[in-house]
Amino acid sequence: MLMNNALFRTSQQRRARAVYDSVASRRPVVGILCAEMVALAVFALAAAAFIGLRAWFALPN
Incomplete structure (x- = not known):
């Protein structure tokens, strides 16, 4: 049985895809954290x- 090159993945490619997918699935959480930091x-x-302003107005003329 021949494997199609487009479907064949090495273990390193599978690990890289798993890491990327886990980061991509957390992207909304990262956006919420960024919005909280901006606020x-x-x-x-x-x-x-x-x-x-309080310190400036407290200065004598």
């Missing part, structure tokens, strides 16, 4: 701006 960065910048 946290925006919140941190807003807090820093608020603290900076």
Whole structure:
């Protein structure tokens, strides 16, 4: 029985495909984590701006 070259996979190719498929299936989770990190960065910048404005307004003329 002859194997078609398009269907034949080495063990390394099968492992690479398994790793890629596991990463691809987790892609929505990665997007959610990125969105959370962006929201946290925006919140941190807003807090820093608020603290900076309070300090600036507290300075004497």
